[in-house]
Every structure is written in structure tokens, then in C-alpha cells.
Amino acid sequence: MSARLHVDRSALASNIRRVRETVAPAEAMLVVKDDAYGHGVEPVVRTAVASGVTWIGAFDVRTGCAVRAAVGEGIRIFAWIAASRSDLDDAVAADIDLGVGDAALLEEVADAARAARGPVRVHLKIDTGLHRNGVRPEEWPAFVARAAALQSHGLTEVVGIWSHIAEASDEDDDAARDVFEHALAQASSAGLRPAVRHLAASAASFARPEFRYDMVRVGAFCYGIRSAGGPSAQSLGLMPVGRLAADVIEVHDDVLEIGIGALHGLPSSLGGRAALGTPAGRRRLLGVGATRSTIEAWPGAAVGDEVTVFGTGEHDDPSSTDLAEEIGTIGEELAVRVSPLVPRVFAGGTEDA
């Protein structure tokens, strides 16, 4: 195996500081879905907590439980996908805040609370246009009324109201925020006083202060991944955290083979489109095979030389978003595709520093 993903913990800590300073006084939740965007959830959350993060966004309950095991008590963990009743019981046992985006799930949460003999903390999700597990605006008044009733019976504690937005156009986001504002007003009329209202992810949390409310949920920017078509990581004050590297394993005349391919998570569509970082500057990626790929040679190239697929931006290395833009996707996609077969190599201070 000649491919590896280097993960720079000090860059992660620096990005987290940058995000927290930018959005303050709002809180910053670190989103760790998809194994912390491919970087490795447990080392990432330990570094995050050491850097002052107090909220972790886990996507599903199983990840939430793994995060709880890694960070211990006192950190708020938010999960918004619960697949079954046993998931809910696990969430209650691990003291996880649950995102609830439909009426049937709210009733199941109430059942879990009855079984646990104590209230469950919930964040009610309004669908502001993305149509991903949120309560539709026409059903929202009844939903918040029911949540208020369950709260008065000591079964739920409505600590949050939230939604997710596309962050693709300001107009669509503005329309979503109008829906969100209306939902907050209706929740207030139902007697709910949630402490954390949250709407923005990476892009809006930096670019649009009025979207920050009490908390933002940030993944990409904490990993130093800029938005496709958006401002550079450097101009945002962010550093790449992951660097995907592979060694030269064979030298032909004008062409080198490197030990990374589609099975390691490199999209085959990058062949002929992308340029990778080498000791001699960027070289064109010619083709992607199953376990090895071909790249233009440079003078003096030798077996064992290191090629950066995406990474730090030093030596003119491409970022994951640079590659993604060549094939019409986003930098996060390149990061999460890195196969579990590729070892993660951590550097940059201890997990507790």
C-alpha cells in the first residue's frame, strides 16, 4: 500500500479556532459525519474538544455513541438520523440531543422518554426547502403544539429549532430563512423557548452573519475544505487538514505509475482532467486504474518519490476542491471517498494538546 491520508491535527485545531472566532458569539458545532469527512472521527473529536468545541454534530445515533465514548461526558452531541426505536434508546443512554423532523418520530421519542423515565432533549426541524427530513411548513403549527404538550408532560425538552439550507444561492437561502423565521415565531406562540436556533453550515456561517443565530453547524471549513466556486481557503483563514499522498511505484519514459487508484477512492473521472502535486510542481493525471494511476513524468523522477493527490497547497498542490471542480463535484466528496483501506497518519501535536 503506497497511499496514505496525512491528517494535520494542528491545522484542524487552527481552523476550529478560526471558525469559533468568526461566528462568535454564536456557538460552533463541529460536524463529523462520514467518519469526520474521511479524516477519522475519534482523533478528530478529541482534537476538537481540546480546542474548545462543546457541540459535535454526529449525523446518526451510532456515530453519536462513538463520539460519546471518545469524548466522555459534558460535551453536547447532536444526531439527526435515528433508524429505529433501539437507536432512540441508545441515544437516550448516551445523553445525545436528537434532531426530530417528523411527527411520528416525535411520538417514538416520547415513548423512549417514558421508558427512560426522563425527558429527552430534542431539536425540532422545519423543512425550509431542501425536503430532507424536516416538518413541512403546513404541518409545523400542529407539530410544535404537540412538542409543547409532550414537554409539559416532562417527556421532551425542546432545546433547539433548526433547519438545513443549500448555500448555493443567496436568494434561495434568503427564502429559506424567511420560512425559518416564521417557524420560530409559530414555535414561540406555542410556548416553546428553544435555547439554540441553528440554520447555517460552513459557507453561510462565514458569509452571512444573519444566518448564525445561536449556533452554526460546520464541517467542511473545519477540515480546511473551501466551497466549490467559493473564496480560497487562505482568504478564509483556513488550512487544509488532510493530505492524500501516494508514492511513485514505476517509472516509464514520459509516464509514472503511482500507487493509488479507484479502489482507494480516487474518482476515475479525474483521469485526463486533474493535475497532482509533485516535487517538480503540478503534473497531469493521465489515467486512473483500479489500484494504480498514471501521471506525467518529471526529470529525475524515481520510485519512492511522493505525489500529493490533494493537500496542503504547498508546492502548488491542488486542494480537494480544486480536483472536485474539474469533475463537477465538491471537495468534501473527494475527502469522504478516500477508502478505509488507506491508512490515516496523524501528526501535529498530541490529541490532548
Ligand SMILES: *Cc1c(COP(=O)(O)O)cnc(C)c1O
Ligand atoms: C453536512 C452537514 C452540515 C455541515 O455542512 P458543511 O457545509 O460541511 O459545513 C451541517 N448540517 C447538516 C444537517 C449537515 O448534514
